[in-house]
Amino acid sequence: MTSADARAEIRGYHAVLAAAKNTTRYSSDLQGDRDVRDYKQIPLELDAPDHTAFRNAVQPLFMADAIAPKMPRFQALAAQLIADIDARGGGDITTDLALPYVIGCLTIVYERPQDYDEWLSWGPDVWLADAYAAGEVTPESQRAHRERRFDVESQRSGDALHGYLARVFDDAEARALAGEPERDVWDTIARLVVNDRTLTRDEMFGIASVLLAGGRDTVIKLITGLVWHLVKEPADREYLTGNPDAVARTIAELGRFLSPLAKMERIERGPDGEALDYVILNYASANHDAEAWGDPEVIDIHRERKPNAAFGMGRHSCMGKAIAEHETRAFLSVLLRDWPDWVFSREPEIEWVIDGEGDDAIRIIDRFTSVPVRRATASA
Numbered sequence: 001m002t003s004a005d006a007r008a009e010i011r012g013y014h015a016v017l018a019a020a021k022n023t024t025r026y027s028s029d030l031q032g033d034r035d036v037r038d039y040k041q042i043p044l045e046l047d048a049p050d051h052t053a054f055r056n057a058v059q060p061l062f063m064a065d066a067i068a069p070k071m072p073r074f075q076a077l078a079a080q081l082i083a084d085i086d087a088r089g090g091g092d093i094t095t096d097l098a099l100p101y102v103i104g105c106l107t108i109v110y111e112r113p114q115d116y117d118e119w120l121s122w123g124p125d126v127w128l129a130d131a132y133a134a135g136e137v138t139p140e141s142q143r144a145h146r147e148r149r150f151d152v153e154s155q156r157s158g159d160a161l162h163g164y165l166a167r168v169f170d171d172a173e174a175r176a177l178a179g180e181p182e183r184d185v186w187d188t189i190a191r192l193v194v195n196d197r198t199l200t201r202d203e204m205f206g207i208a209s210v211l212l213a214g215g216r217d218t219v220i221k222l223i224t225g226l227v228w229h230l231v232k233e234p235a236d237r238e239y240l241t242g243n244p245d246a247v248a249r250t251i252a253e254l255g256r257f258l259s260p261l262a263k264m265e266r267i268e269r270g271p272d273g274e275a276l277d278y279v280i281l282n283y284a285s286a287n288h289d290a291e292a293w294g295d296p297e298v299i300d301i302h303r304e305r306k307p308n309a310a311f312g313m314g315r316h317s318c319m320g321k322a323i324a325e326h327e328t329r330a331f332l333s334v335l336l337r338d339w340p341d342w343v344f345s346r347e348p349e350i351e352w353v354i355d356g357e358g359d360d361a362i363r364i365i366d367r368f369t370s371v372p373v374r375r376a377t378a379s380a
């Protein structure tokens with residue numbers, strides 16, 4: 001196979017949709033993040049029939065029915081974090097609000113309140129935890145992640161996540177052997193039975209790795225982008241306050257515009273099933289395809305609803321969508337109810353990138369470096 005930076009991309013709404021559905025030609029049977037892990041993320045990096053077996057086994061963790069009762073705890077957390085920023089006279093939406101909110105929600109979803117400080121210390125991206133702790137994450141490292149380029153030099157490392165997972169699964173397996181009751185998500189995974197057997201340690205890591213890595217920087221970007229947009233566009237904020245039915249459509253539109261998981265890898269297979277090469281499914285390009293979306297670079301919360309590619313398409317579409325949507329809805333309900341009269345205290349720092357070339361090029365947000373706000377009525 002060729003090196004990662006020579007890979008072909010499948011771009012545009014219809015081509016991406018067709019490729020995502022053609023799982024025979026575009027296989028997920030690969031191992032991503034090759035610079036930082038040596039096991040597959042599950043069920044993400046499996047093809048049927050194993051994909052179906054594992055997806056069914058972990059499905060209960062993601063059911064909307066299991067997440068909905070946690071909404072009041074998400075809302076209490078949002079209210080606390082918003083009040084904290086106000087009490088300090090202002091703050092940064094990425095680091096003071098979206099990051100602690102998403103980490104707090106994950107501790108609620110997985111019933112692991114004791115892990116809050118450790119998970120927070122990793123920052124938005126678990127693979128950059130060490131660089132984050134040292135206060136020196138470079139934009140190149142973040143770009144390597146977005147571009148799915150694993151053969152370039154970056155600050156990425158799996159040490160923080162894998163050290164943590166070794167500890168919690170040692171504990172969970174000991175608890176299972178001792179016949180202790182299930183307490184949290186790691187107990188559940190350590191006791192899963194798939195294809196009539198319990199899981200190997202690599203399989204446990206594979207599931208846990210998606211749970212901790214997949215549901216983190218993506219939701220942080222969605223929530224940061226939402227607040228950035230609502231501070232910038234008071235008319236949309238007022239409309240949403242008076243029309244709570246429009247919240248789902250707004251979250252979908254922000255998901256389209258931001259495309260927090262912009263690209264995923266596949267292996268293209270030939271007619272006899274032989275592996276040809278890595279290819280990239282460019283979900284961001286599907287979401288910014290001018291033929292599918294009029295004015296794709298405009299955030300239009302009144303846009304007519306149709307399926308976008310923010311959460312993927314086809315068999316591997318995001319299992320965490322209900323978690324992400326509940327977290328975002330809970331957050332938005334508190335923000336709009338308590339709207340803290342925020343304005344930008346300085347111009348937000350946003351890294352935009354041009355993705356693609358020529359007529360095909362799209363302009364997207366790579367990351368929010370800082371979105372500083374303060375109360376309009378504050379004396380600062």
Ligand code: HEM
Nearest residue numbers: 043044214215218219260261264311312316318319320324
């Ligand atoms: C805004 C937030 C999120 C976005 C934009 C997002 C995006 C995506 C996308 C595009 C895929 C498809 C990958 C592919 O085609 O290969 C995916 C899959 C997946 N996501 Fe998410 N995700 C988000 C949040 C979450 C959360 C919160 C979790 C769990 C806590 C999660 C867990 C998963 C899992 C397990 C899969 C694999 C599904 C499969 O292969 O069958 N995601 N996500």
